[in-house]
Amino acid sequence: MKTSKILWVAASVALISFCLSSCGVSIPEGARAVKPFDQQRYLGKWYEIARLDFKHERNLNQVTAEYSLNEDGSIRVQNRGYDYVKEKWKESVGKAKSLDTDKKEGRLKVSFFGPFYSGYNVVAIDPDYKYALVFGDSLDYMWILSRTTSIPEDIKKDYLEKAKAIGYDTDKLVWTEHK
Secondary structure, three states: OHHHHHHHHHHHHHHHHHHHHHHOOOOOOOOOOOOOOOHHHHOEEEEEEEEEOOOOOOOEEEEEEEEEEOOOOOEEEEEEEEEOOOOEEEEEEEEEEEOOOOOOOOEEEEEEEOOEEEEEEEEEEOOOOOEEEEEOOOOOOEEEEEOOOOOOHHHHHHHHHHHHHHOOOHHHEEEOOOO
16 A cells, blocks of 8 residues: 555656646746847737747748737737648647746747647847747747748848857758748
8 A cells, every 4th residue: 555655656746747847948048038028019920031940840831920919918829831741731829928927028938738838038139020039948949030021131140140159050940931
């Protein structure tokens, strides 16, 4: 009886530890999120210019992200892209929440899978909120976004330099095609 109780407690602790580590969000070492950040101005449609590829976006072009406010104050995240291998559109809908109670810092946590959140850190944005550089939790996730399907060369260069300075391998970026 004691052995089964010990095993149950150990399994419970392991499960709780897994959940806590999966729900935690961070920012890559040395990176700083935009502050002040205007969440309202960030809402709307963004075109993905470049990304570090990962399984949920593999083989996608024409990728967009649309952010809108939910009634509860969280942000609705609608990602959409065309899978050129399967020749069909793919869409994911999730939600994001500000990590800053004032919502004045560009640090969010985003989830597409229930209680599991990842970091979404806006680390650079132009004064007109036309272009953004976003880092994930680690050096495995990065996006360059624009309100249009292109980005000026000087901003692109600046964002790539910022990413390299933190440790991102920008040679691995996938440059998204838009038609």
